[in-house]
Amino acid sequence: MHKPFLGTCYYPEHWSPNRWASDAQRMSNLGLSVVRIGEFAWSRIEPQPGQFDWQWLDQAIDTLAAAGLKIVLGTPTATPPRWMLARHPDMLAMDEDGQPRGFGSRRHYCFSHDGYRQESVRIATLMAERYAANPQIYGWQIDNEYGCHDTVLSYSDAAQRAFQRWLADRYQSIEELNHAWGNVFWSMEYDNFENVGLPNLTVTEANPAHVHDFRRFSSDQVIRYNRAQADAIRAHSHAPLIHNYMGRITDFNHFRLAEDLDIASWDAYPLGFLLDRSGADEQRQLAYQRQGEPDFQAFHHDLYRGVGRGRWWVMEQQPGPVNWAPYNPAPLPGMVRLWTWEAFAHQAEAVCYFRWRQAPFAQEQMHAGLLRPDSEPAPVMSEVVQVVDELANIGSIEPAAAPVAMVFDYSSCWAWETQPQGQSFDYFALQLALYRGLRRLGLSVDIVAPEIDALDAYQFVIVAGLMHWNPTLLAAIESFDGIVLVGPRSGSKTENFRIPESLPPALPGLNCKVAYVESLAPGAERPLQGGGYVQNWLEALETDVQVLERTADSAAQPVLVANENLHYLAGWPNDEAALRMLGQLCKAANINTHEMPPGVRQRCTASHRFLFNYNAFESQYDGVVLPAAGVHWQTL
Amino acid sequence: MHKPFLGTCYYPEHWSPNRWASDAQRMSNLGLSVVRIGEFAWSRIEPQPGQFDWQWLDQAIDTLAAAGLKIVLGTPTATPPRWMLARHPDMLAMDEDGQPRGFGSRRHYCFSHDGYRQESVRIATLMAERYAANPQIYGWQIDNEYGCHDTVLSYSDAAQRAFQRWLADRYQSIEELNHAWGNVFWSMEYDNFENVGLPNLTVTEANPAHVHDFRRFSSDQVIRYNRAQADAIRAHSHAPLIHNYMGRITDFNHFRLAEDLDIASWDAYPLGFLLDRSGADEQRQLAYQRQGEPDFQAFHHDLYRGVGRGRWWVMEQQPGPVNWAPYNPAPLPGMVRLWTWEAFAHQAEAVCYFRWRQAPFAQEQMHAGLLRPDSEPAPVMSEVVQVVDELANIGSIEPAAAPVAMVFDYSSCWAWETQPQGQSFDYFALQLALYRGLRRLGLSVDIVAPEIDALDAYQFVIVAGLMHWNPTLLAAIESFDGIVLVGPRSGSKTENFRIPESLPPALPGLNCKVAYVESLAPGAERPLQGGGYVQNWLEALETDVQVLERTADSAAQPVLVANENLHYLAGWPNDEAALRMLGQLCKAANINTHEMPPGVRQRCTASHRFLFNYNAFESQYDGVVLPAAGVHWQTL
């Protein structure tokens, strides 16, 4: 039985202790169940190295607990205090230009710095020892928003030494590395691992195999760092371990990191993300300026449900205007309710609003909270009250299996950032485009890791832009009876960033080779015989399998081909073509589809059908009239 | 009695001494009264440290004086010679990326470097000692164009140490600094002042309170540097001290710096400024490409009249194409005359053309002068001759009081650069937009410092975007009977860059709170019930005072509210709405207005009404036909 709940993020250290009890009581009265605290408070917990002040945190936890609130306690390692830098002057990350990323904001540590990792374990251990026995501790948040502000990649000395060790582990001999990377090209061969530098500040592009191993290494450093804290806490606590991931940060492998945690969560800022990372064009940005991109949140909900192996939260939910996007309008009235219900429809366990009260100082003073700085309720409050009421009445929201799965591969993100081949090729954008097509067909989607070992739960599986095949996935595909759509660039490299000998897509069971590829500038799209066109990317296929779709020009190039259930899509379809092709493949997979009106989306669980209107105007679907920003559900 | 005069800028060191006498005679014959010299000549005055060559400068001054010219003598400290760098290797400013800003152009010193400040005092003292008794010295220019080329902010070691001392002075204890800045946020607390760094190279944005104090400090360093020279000269000379400010350089507080000087001047380059800093959109740039932005010069005239406490010059007037803008067309014939008369209409004491003769070498060889490099008159010369004639005949131009005052606050410029909240929010642009509205109503405007202690001279006062209130201004407003318009963002911070407890605008006498703000992307403007729209910025007001104007959407948000004479404008009106609202408020203030045709502007003094046609075509106003670039005046 799925009974989601609400929470908020609170910073007792920002306010006089006099306020804590009334704040806690107001949270509780409002109907919130959980409160996250502590994740930036290191300078208050340990004001000087080795000198601790636990009293205030004890009191804050007791006060919140006394009001019936459960607590998610964060380790404060995203914000090491100033004295840490004096102890470890070389702990700073270095940017690609070789500049240190200094103290004065947050996330200024290098994941490869052993000393700082040990300090992080130390503080996490102390917190776990102190609070593990407290029954009000719901769980632990480790650090905060890994990778935010471009902090995964560091070009520090510590990173360089660690990378050399990582390479020595991976390749065992320098000859093997030289061979794997193809270093004979341009006389880039190394004599020993100590001579391998980081792939920044080269005259022209570095070897993509070099860059890609650096990306893998950098992801592994995050995982190693997180695991050290996770192990430290687990030694004392059985409570769930959580991290709050971000939107469209793909610099580390979330699936692998999450293996050391219990619950995935993410920080959902639909309006900020629309402008600064959704990839929406100007027209789309204007249409959804106060609502957010209609598929961006859902994509992450489904991604993090996969990352969390079913358990996931929204740890920070935008409640009003934020401070960090290029422009910061207010959500359309109703949207915070919509976002909350959309998360629940995608099986979120909890949605926590960031933050309880707007801070009148420091970097985020223009970031709305549930309360204004003067402690009066912000406009969002009425929507939270409404959600609390609705939650009390809706009953259990029973999960339903999704008919479609999409494989999402972090390593492929890195690969095509390293080698876009055409500047509009972006792995995430390709996934989002196909996901949008499925959503416009009214479908629920699972997003799965590329090492998935069974696909039988699905009728239709999409693998697009996958850099290289792994044996587990190949075996799963081989034994899968449903429809498989393999999208452009899949299998186009080996694990070592080489073109496979048999040429892409190198998929057993599909006799087809990519002879060459073209990247297409805006305006150079190629029309398709069935309507719509191919944009960004088009592959020239050499094949003798069935051709389902061709370009509409004189070349009549095959674009969609099939051998039984295996399909290959040799280009990047625009929205119209994607909708059409995905619809045809769903039909082949015996999946019922319903084309949604623009801006309207649905999510069906086993118990309910939810409809969401991202439009700023009234819309209709299936006899239901949805007001602007409207949510509607019906029991199934 | 106001009898303005003309001058030019001359570099005797650029030319053979053989030419000096004839140059001086031509200047005199032309009708010029004053000539500025010396401000870049350090390497000729002191070729080696401690070795002086005064002879040439003596001779140059004597030669110019012999032709009846008065001299403004510049201290040459904007261009320390190469040997200075050998004496003070750490005198260079550092840019935000930590790179030294090297020798080879100009302004390569850090304002915080004590050694260089002492060298500057030394040379200024020597010049004052030598020439103070010379009756032909009209006055002194200290340094040249403070802040040009982004030279106020320096991230050098000298700056860091000085900033730490400045903070220690301001806050007395590190606890007080931590509290004022809200450093508990993100564990940014410091143990001592020696640990406070400069706010560059942080991972994400630094604390705005930290940045803002660095901006205040940096401004203070300019003032301290200038005062040291001013004191040195005043010890020997009673002649006026002058600095030549620039267009739209706001990195230091000009009002405060000017307290140590006698005359404000500025360097007016209307065509260069149109393209590189006026903020005019592409269409406006094309319409005024050879005339300049119609309000940009006047705004600075009025600003520097305020900065100079009534005494102000144009020290450098563009006479033809310049060399430094993205494109450098020639002024439309007539425009140099127009610019000159516009300065006089705004009560300039003098207009000096930069420069006498175009230099055929070095950085500014493509910058026009009154003479071509071959010493023939440039096209501008006929316009200068005409102005000389006109000046002889116009009689005294008697100053008139302006009915409207606008408060201009440098600190607010810094505040909203640090925290724009929406990328189109710019303090200067907001002032210029409101100023344009007043000018389109035919009004004369005073621009005043935020510490103004009496407003009684005015019927209408505008305060827009003011970061925080000061008691002097609040008292002045309280005792003012005229119309007050307080614009968006005013009072939105305390002095320490915090949101005030009572919420903005925190203006006594106006019961109104800004519940939240929205920054608006281009295309997301909100229409107004009275016509036009709000762009860039819109505040949600909670108020029970009279609402004069609302948005035209379903929210019908209050945009203009009033309590008796106090008005609050909760958004940034576009040109149409600004014109309309300002017109209504002028009516309430009993100010007569006349809407000017596009591109036509007027300025009324007590003795004359001047009309200026910035259009490249003939225009009419009030029965007067103005040719393209035309100037017209009539006696009142």
Added chain:
Amino acid sequence: MHKPFLGTCYYPEHWSPNRWASDAQRMSNLGLSVVRIGEFAWSRIEPQPGQFDWQWLDQAIDTLAAAGLKIVLGTPTATPPRWMLARHPDMLAMDEDGQPRGFGSRRHYCFSHDGYRQESVRIATLMAERYAANPQIYGWQIDNEYGCHDTVLSYSDAAQRAFQRWLADRYQSIEELNHAWGNVFWSMEYDNFENVGLPNLTVTEANPAHVHDFRRFSSDQVIRYNRAQADAIRAHSHAPLIHNYMGRITDFNHFRLAEDLDIASWDAYPLGFLLDRSGADEQRQLAYQRQGEPDFQAFHHDLYRGVGRGRWWVMEQQPGPVNWAPYNPAPLPGMVRLWTWEAFAHQAEAVCYFRWRQAPFAQEQMHAGLLRPDSEPAPVMSEVVQVVDELANIGSIEPAAAPVAMVFDYSSCWAWETQPQGQSFDYFALQLALYRGLRRLGLSVDIVAPEIDALDAYQFVIVAGLMHWNPTLLAAIESFDGIVLVGPRSGSKTENFRIPESLPPALPGLNCKVAYVESLAPGAERPLQGGGYVQNWLEALETDVQVLERTADSAAQPVLVANENLHYLAGWPNDEAALRMLGQLCKAANINTHEMPPGVRQRCTASHRFLFNYNAFESQYDGVVLPAAGVHWQTL
């Protein structure tokens, strides 16, 4: 008799020796005559300092020779191995921001580093000693693509010391340098050469005379470096010396460098260059996306024919999609044949396709070859076969004299990069615009160095944008009877980057002075009385010679003036105006012209007239129907 031939670029070190013989046989069977090898193979030739492995290279050369192929052997100095950096840690070039340009790609050496130059001489000497006697060595390629990746300018310590020595040689005394540069401006005077820095990291622009001397010096360093290798090889070999220049890389003086070589060659990538350096606007980029800019290749063919004193090759010809442009489409079928024939029509001795087989690894794995990575023929192969057949049948292509010469001056490229005065002024773009006009009139053009001593071979000579006159050219013009067109900015500086005393264009025989210049923003073009307009640049002429054309505005400024055969063009004509004016001048020069349809070009030799259709659609000219990408020739 001109019998061109084909070749390819091959990297035996990239492939198993087992493949070499069959590769060689396939090349030979295909009809290729020459194969270039070796230019990136240093780490295989000398795996450790002083330890050589010649065996594989001996075998590769023998294998290729055994198949009848001639070999161009490259010195591998563009890619020093990693151990070189350990021997010479200070050999790296430094970028303008003072960052080293590190190991990990290619071209990471500073031309001024004496130690690396000696290492380069050492390896070149060893290769020459070993292979000079081999009759299969057709010639030598020295290094690879000088200047690619912006590698001519280096701001290293080695460069600074060498620059100081270069200046001391040039000026003999520091007083002379100060005078020449006009360092009195802004007190930039130096006491000694050791104090002269490089012109980077200044606060605002450095002295253009300083920058220009640094550009001259940097060019000289490339020449000195190349000459050292050339001398080393010539000491052992009589085979021709070659370098493969690039498209639109103008950072060193190719004419002067080529004096030490025997054959010029260039690397022609029409599709990549269209997008990343042709300057084509968006519309033109789309129209020619799969064909390349219609005049860009021909311009370089004519330029490098001049640079090579008649002997020139295409050393690398794009055969399919490349990997490095913003977008990388495939050539339209037929274009590789067209490009090949266009090179031959412009008297190329050879066209070599880059590369034989697409590499499946490292930086260029997405760069097409004649073979795919799986050794199957790429689509281009059928076009190569066709060219081989056609070559066998066409007979000798006899060179014909061009009626028109254009002077191309590298130093002027640098001058206007240093001082564009308006951001759209670009020397190369001006030359290409005039060249396009000539091509649209159906003409053949020679591109000549500015030191040309006789013009009698031509009927019409164009000199546009030439920074300063040299006596040789002035004498050649004086004794020339044909039509001379001198274009804007010519003679506008002295050799020391000063405005000449008599003002530009300072051309004896043409009584005309440029009083001032205007740079024109897009949208600010000035119409011409004869049609079309002046864009980018317009000079105000003071002249009493005949005015052939004026602006169509009220100023009626002279734009084209003439004194007998000498013409001066005082602005940058748009395409329409250029075509019209050039047509009139050709008529005056008794040159027959034929206006070509858009996208169709011709080249007439003494034996053949070639027509090329760069359009993606069928076009007609002079009764000939040309398919898309079609080539047509007829015997004359």
